[in-house]
Each structure stands twice: as structure tokens, then as C-alpha cells.
Amino acid sequence: MDETTFRRHLRVTWAQYDFLLAQLEVVITAKNHIGGCPDIPLSKKLLMFLWYMANQNSFREIADKFNVSQSAAHGAIVELLRALCKLCRFFISWSNNCERRISTAAFSRLSGLDNVIGTIDGCHIKIQRPVIRGGDYLNRKGYSVLLQGIVNERCRFTDIFVGPPGRVHAARMLRTSPFSQSWEGKMMDGKLLGDSAYCATAFPFIMSPKHDNGALTEQDLGRNNQISRGRVVVEQAFGRMKCRWKRVRDLQNVRLDIT
Numbered sequence: 001m002d003e004t005t006f007r008r009h010l011r012v013t014w015a016q017y018d019f020l021l022a023q024l025e026v027v028i029t030a031k032n033h034i035g036g037c038p039d040i041p042l043s044k045k046l047l048m049f050l051w052y053m054a055n056q057n058s059f060r061e062i063a064d065k066f067n068v069s070q071s072a073a074h075g076a077i078v079e080l081l082r083a084l085c086k087l088c089r090f091f092i093s094w095s096n097n098c099e100r101r102i103s104t105a106a107f108s109r110l111s112g113l114d115n116v117i118g119t120i121d122g123c124h125i126k127i128q129r130p131v132i133r134g135g136d137y138l139n140r141k142g143y144s145v146l147l148q149g150i151v152n153e154r155c156r157f158t159d160i161f162v163g164p165p166g167r168v169h170a171a172r173m174l175r176t177s178p179f180s181q182s183w184e185g186k187m188m189d190g191k192l193l194g195d196s197a198y199c200a201t202a203f204p205f206i207m208s209p210k211h212d213n214g215a216l217t218e219q220d221l222g223r224n225n226q227i228s229r230g231r232v233v234v235e236q237a238f239g240r241m242k243c244r245w246k247r248v249r250d251l252q253n254v255r256l257d258i259t
Contacts, residue, residue, distance in 0.1 A: 010050040011244050021046055023090070027083050040068060040076050048073060049080040053247045092157050094186055099152070104190070106153035111230030113207065117190035118158060119234040120198070120206065122148045122170045123242075125162075126250040136165040145256070147238075148173050150192065155237035163256070170197040193230040 007013055012020070021043060031039050040048075048066050051057070057065070063073040095103060100117050107116035124144035130137055137143045144166035150159040161177035174180055187205045194206040209224035210216060216224070242249050 011054040027086050045076040049077050052077050053245045094158050103152045111226045113226050115191050118150050118152050119193040119231050120150045121234040122146050123238045127253050139166040151234050151237040193227050
């Protein structure tokens, strides 16, 4: 398969696929074959996983495409999901001092605000109604879990928190996230840009716009506009994620332990 076709179907290049395969070989140990059908090669498991994430096919369709049973396809994809969770800290990491300076300069050019090192927001990931406390996950978008993300100027995620029910408010999600317990050491004198859900008095490390009640000054309106120009980065990051990995649009899943 040529490079263009491979990337169109699996959303990664051959070089990125080889890199992921090398990383997974470190965390996934080969199993001893003691009878029955031979284990699926890791290279094929990764292809199945990438197809699963890049498309909305059912396990039946994936099993048919890769010539394996439905149970084998499901087991392989869950195995790689858990392995990639172990590797998460190598791909999603907080900015170092050099990266912070680059981000500050980039956001200053973009929004005109100083000391900004990233933007924060949340998005809904659709799921099927969970069996236990399913009503907690119902909101205006249907049933969903929430993903909180902090991104830098390149739309690269530097911190994530996922799992709260879809009806939870963004501010409450931030308060319950690990980041809220360690923000002082990470932020130092830096700031994040957020929407009006993040009250500046409750989260002093976030710049949020003032509510327009018709009495805002020109200075307040200008500052709101600056925050809006900077915040577009996190919206683009979520949009790119859902366009590249179509599975994230709708997980069609009720198992919250692997969601």
C-alpha cells in the first residue's frame, strides 16, 4: 500500500506506524502459544486498532476486513487501548521552560496577551447510555463523557482529563481533575485562556472573558476579543482530533472502564 492510501485509511504515515509499533513492543510482552488459534501479530493488531479509531466500523466489519473473529478483534483493540494508556505520559506531557517561552511568544502574537502558555476547554464524547447511573451522562448532546484538554499554540495537548459524566459543569470537572491539585507548580507565572465557564476568581491561573451584560467598557470588550482570538487554538485541536479519529465522535460504547 502506498503512503497516500495508507494515510487516508489509517490517518498516520508509515513512519508514524513504525514508531508506534516499536513503542508498543516495549510494553506488550509476547504470549506463549499453548494451543488453539495462534495469537494475532502485534503489527496486525496495530493496523486493526488504527482502523477502529479512524472509522466508525463495527467489530463485525473489522473482523471481516482483517480476517479474524469478532472476539479476537475486540480483544486486540482493547489490549492496544490499555497499552497506549501506559504510553500516554510520553506523548502528552507538560511544557518545559523552553517550550513555555515559545508558547508565550506565540500567544502574544496571536492574542496580544502576555504570559499565556496554553488554552483550556472541554468537549463531549458521545457514548451509549451506561447501565449504571445512565441518567448522569445525559445532556443536551445526548449521552456523553467529558474530555478536558489543555493545548499549546501548536494545538498539541499538554494535559488531559477524561471521564466525568456529560452533565458535569466544566468548572467542576477542572476542580476534580489532577491538574487542579498541581497547577501552582506547573503554571508558575503563566496563564491559560478559557471561556466564561471558568470564573477567574475561582481559577486565578485562567484568563476568562467577562460576561457581556451590556455595561462592559471598550477595554473589557477588547480584552474579551483578545481572549477569544487565543482560545480558538483549543477549539481547533478538538476539531482536528475528531476529524482525524472519527471513533472519538461517537464511541458507541457502554463500558466506561475502556472509554
